[in-house]
Amino acid sequence: MEKSVLSLEEFGKIADKPEEAYKVVGDKALKLIQAQRRGALIPNGFIVTNTAYQQFMQSGAKELPENVWDEVLSYIKLIEQKTSKRFGLNISPILLSIRSDSNPSLPLMLDSIVNIGLNDVTAIALERLSGNKSYVYSSYCDFIQSFSTVALNIDPHEFDEMFQKFSESRNLSNTNEFNSIDWIDLTRLYKSIVVRHTGKTIPQDPFEQLKHSLKAVYQKMNSKKVQNYIDYHKYKNVNFSLIISQMIPGNITPQSCAGIISTHDPITGELTNSGDYIVDGTLLDIIKHRGHMHPIQNLSRQIPDVKNKLFPIFTSIAEKFGSPVTLEFIYDGQQVYILQVSPLVFSYNGLMRSVVLSKNKGKTLKEGLSFVQIEDITSANLPDLQDVSEQPFASGIASGHGAVVGKAVFCTEECVKRAKNGEKIVLFRKSLQPSDFAAISAASAIVTASGNLYTASTLICRMLRKTTAIGCQINIDEKEQKVTVDDKTVNKDDIVSIDSNGKVYIGEQALGNPGITGDAQQVCEWADSVRGNLKIISQAKSAEEVTKSVENGAEGFAPIALDDLLHDVLPEIALGLLKDHENQEILQKLETSISENLTQILAAAKGLDITVKLLDKPLSVWLPDLTKSVQELSRLKVIKENSGNENPNTSTEVSQSQTETEKSETETESEKTQESEAPEPPKETTEQPKEGEEAPKENTKIEFSEENEQELQRLTEIVDITKKHKESNPLMGVCGIRMNLVTPHLLETSMNAIVSACTNSSIENISILLPNVTLKQEVLKATELVQKALEGKNLHAKIGAELGTPRGCLVTKELAEVCDFLTIDYNKLGMILYGMCTADLESFIPQYEKLNIFKDPSKNFDKEAAYDLIKKAINEATQTKNDLEFYIYGDSLSSDVAPLLCEAGVTKIMSKPEDVVLTKFAAALHILKTQQ
Structure with missing residues (x-):
């Protein structure tokens, strides 16, 4: 054991x-x-x-x-x-x-x-040994507070408030002004808090x-x-x-001290020893910002023995770790003790500056970027305030990057609740504790009245890259929920704005455009230089998203899915083609819509490579909802059956008849597809007229107009077509390449439109993606049809297969023989591997997450089964064709998955338009870390 x-x-x-x-x-x-x-x-x-x-x-x-x-x-x-x-x-x-x-x-x-x-007994013994009552009873206070908050579950804010009130009552600005009587009295007050909460004295x-x-x-x-x-x-x-x-006591003699020292200035990023120390005090005094702090540079003058013993050790430790570090130390009057070594937590500006300075001073790019995280670049792409002319309401220590405009809130619980509802919350507090982590992480920005570079609230905000103003000269009344500075007041729910430099303004200030500038831009450019042939592409769904992707540095677009470009017209086209696959009018409308939309995409792409994915979803998913169609059809049938009869003063009879008709129309529809919405239960109340119709009058005859008859015939046709072609699962059945092959006019029309758009845009090269391929023969047949459409045209097309099933991933060796590139649609593959579809998730995923079984697979990449399958698929494909392009896309593939995809062997990584910079940086970091 x-x-x-x-x-x-x-x-x-x-x-x-x-x-x-x-x-x-x-x-x-x-x-x-x-x-x-x-x-x-x-x-x-x-x-x-x-x-x-x-x-x-x-x-x-x-x-x-x-x-x-x-x-x-x-x-x-x-x-x-x-x-x-x-x-x-x-x-x-x-x-x-x-x-x-x-x-x-x-x-x-x-x-x-x-x-x-x-x-009480050992306190007397320590008092006798040390001759220092202040040391003994300040230590006793720290024991009572730490023991009570951890072991007795007493709110730490109670002790902080008691300390604040006690200090104010005796006009004491910090712990260095306390005498032994003050500490003894505060010890008694702390003991009283314990008795009040537990009914017992401190053990x-x-x-x-x-x-x-x-x-x-x-x-x-x-x-x-x-x-x-x-x-x-x-x-x-x-x-x-x-x-x-x-x-180890740092408050036992007038020459003892406690301090925190860093290799860099956490705010400016300068490579110079930075930190604070407190004479005759403890580390808690620094962390809680309750003592008189001195800058670390004063040590050589104030306590030279500490400087002589600390700095050589500090330099040696910094060399050992090779990255920015922070040390916590205590000097007991004789020796310097190290209590903790931890990575230095920079502000956003300090981090970016430190990387640039380290690179300029000869460090390798790998060394310089070794302590930068993907989340740091996320902050870099946020907007700041623009053209602010007024004076700030307050200012404090900045932590993250990006401006925040939000509502002032003073309660931590309210902050968490409202932030969950999507509100932008600026949390104002006198001080914050680690126990307030939920509120700190939920808030969009933080403003505090107390704090310095090393207080807990400052460090947590820097770790979370929060927009902050820490340690402002403000008066916060948490009970009245207001904050005042001179004659200005901010109340609860007032709008405030905070910029990247820790300045707070009353009211809503204008935000500038997001964009990476300054040191961050230089860091990203350096990182970008190591990616080699690995490309970052974007999966855009509109010309606007293409433009945004180009601005963010995308190196191509894949896939541009025709399904995404035709939302407005596909319902009509789907109905027409399912009724008659050779309907030339409908096919022409399809071709025109594809050509017009794709022409806009090509123009926005500015010559970058584009991969167009053929129509993928079953045509049936674009049809009107069957349940709603049946309900409306039933209503019209009931009206027609009662045409010529007198209208009763209520429509209960009609509603009952309608309900029976609906039941007979839908009795074969035992299961809805994933695209359907749950039908509403039959209404037992009086039927209300539709908008624009008059309510039926008592004892009037029900009339069935010619317009009603036309609508009845239209709905009858829709219901018949929908029942005939409805897919039980849109991920399977007649979709993807199958749909294009069994409906060749669909593929032919799509290709004609693609050729037309490329010709109009003077594009000579395009990539065509065949959706949801599982068989080599599917690729061969589809390639024939694609090449037929290209005959006599000045357009060359690469042809690739999209894999969305386990079988597709298992036959990449064969598919590589007939494809120019391969892709994996993780949205499809992930769902099939788990045996579920997106519409099912709400019914059980919340419970699964509570049980800690797993998280929503539509938002989280499967790093086990899916990753192994993807890696195997890539390995087998590249064995057949070593220069084969292979990439993956999906909604859950955030930038933090980029390193895994690099390991798997992809040649391109897909990114959302807004995440292009992050994905580039994540890929570069991974490549740097794996370099020998």
């Missing part, structure tokens, strides 16, 4: 194998060990592994397994031996912290409890504190806050562990 607890020395033996290490520990622990090997001093401690967490969960997640508790106690004894201090005794007491850890990292989401072991037994803390921290790993973060980032498997270590 794997050990539940590891000393730092034991863990060091497996730290060289990250894959093995990450199975039992988290990201914090691994980075700390790596820092230690570079000379960093880290607090004495040990790791409670993921094995222990799994045991806790398997035992019901209520009590700590005895074997885990026993191991924890034995490893505490090792700390006692190293420090000559004792946990739980009033002689040289040692205080402990529990910090949650995970892989992948969940920054700021996991809970910690500090100063475990402090009670005094250090071992009870420790056991309760371990259990609570484990339970919080399944909190809503953590799950929201995991869901937001779509993490599948998360391993949890704990780091238990000796508390």
Whole structure:
């Protein structure tokens, strides 16, 4: 059985194998060990592994397994031996912290409890040993708050509000102005919060504190806050562990300090040491923005010993990780301890600038882009405010990019609710906690009254690339739901605008056009240079989308589906062709519509390659809804049957007769197709006249007009045709290439229109995509018809097959022999692999997602079965023809799927018009990461 607890020395033996290490520990622990090997001093401690967490969960997640508790106690004894201090005794007491850890990292989401072991007795002992009451009781306050919020589920905002009110009552601007009496009084107030909520005092037994803390921290790993973060980032498997270590005080002497230092300025991106520290304070004072901060550059003057010990270690650690990092450190008056090493979280502007600077200073493109994510480029393409002439209402620290115009909201719960309904919400708060993650992620923009570069709210907003103004000089009244600056006030639901630089304006300001500019444009151009022959194409559905794609840098268009171009005319054309496949008038209308629409597409494409997909959907799906047609037909029949009779004062009899007629007309329609809507139940109330008709008068005769007769005949014909040709499943049956082959006039007309459009546009090369192919013989026959249409024309066509079924993917070796290119329609393939269709999803997917079985397959790429099938299809096709073009398209293929498609071997990646830049960047990142 794997050990539940590891000393730092034991863990060091497996730290060289990250894959093995990450199975039992988290990201914090691994980075700390790596820092230690570079000379960093880290607090004495040990790791409670993921094995222990799994045991806790398997035992019901209520009590700590005895074997885990026993191991924890034995490893505490090792700390006692190293420090000559004792946990739980009033002689040289040692205080402990529990910090949650995970892989992948969940920054700021996991809970910690500090100063475990402090009670009324050990406080007196520490006071005697340190001679510093302020240190002891500020530490006691931190223990009470961290223990109460994690183990007792008391809202952290209660303690923050108490701290704020207490500070204001004594005119104290920050913790450095507190004296020992202030801290003792605040400790009593914090204790009173615990008694008010629980009816009990804070636990005094250090071992009870420790056991309760371990259990609570484990339970919080399944909190809503953590799950929201995991869901937001779509993490599948998360391993949890704990780091238990000796508390190192940064507030024990006037020369002790705590601080955060980064390799770059997170706002400007400049390669210069940046950060804050607090003298005689703690890291919590920085994170909560409650102490007097100093810029890191002042260390050399204020506490030179820290500078001399910290900077060489920091430089060595930065070299080890090779990317921008942030260190949290504490100086106890003698030694500098490193508590955490983490990736630096830039603002949007800082990130882009840092990449440009690193490249200009000689770093490789791979090194420069190693810490850029696809989501960063998403922000780059957002619009900013345009031509703002007025002075801002407020300004603060900016995090993301892109302006936001939205309504002011002051309640986190209301923010989440209204954002889910599609509203643009600007959340105003005095401060924000990690527990507010749901509101932070839901809001379009964030404005706070407090905060600095390293407060929790700032870091979370930067991680989520939110538009922000953090730490504004504003007065927020959350109860009255208003914010004031001088004589100006913003109330709930007022419109406000925030720009990319953290400036807040009252009212709606104009937005500029989206577009990537400045440093971001340079970064994208560099990334674009490594894609080689891999092309990013767009699946546009109109000339407008083609234009947008061209502006975003698309390198071609595929497929331009004829189905998408003919929405307005296909219902009439479908009815006419199903009635008579050789109806020349209808075929001419089809040809004209295709030619006109395609000519517009070709003009907008500006000479880029275009692939046109022949008509794909069954003609029957364009017919009027059968149920509605039958209902209207039944109504007319009832009127005709009663023609000449006196009209009763109600239409109950007519409605009953109509209901019986509808039943007889539709009794064979036991199942609706996916394209149908559910019929309304028969109405038992008085039938209302149609718009434009007069209500029937009492004792008047029912008349059946000539127009009624014509409509009756038309509907009779529609119902007959619909019943005859209705598909039970539009994904199967007479669709795709089958429909074109069994209705050759359809294929011939489509090709004539394509030739006409190309001729009108002076296009000499086009690609024709045969939809939903499953057989080599289908390609051969369709190719004959295509080539026949091209005879004598100055137009060359490449012919490719679209694969939308497992069989199609399994015979690519044969299809490659007769095709110039192959594509996969993932919309079709994904549904068939799961044995479902889009119309079915609403009936069970919400429940499946709640049960955590799987997510909506129409929006999420199947990285298992579908990916394996696609990879096999590409491999077999390219074995037959190594220069064969192969690409995939589908609604769920977002830019984050691009790396997978690159691995599978595609030569082109399809993108939505608005995502072209993102897809290009995602593909480039993958290529860079896989380069040797």
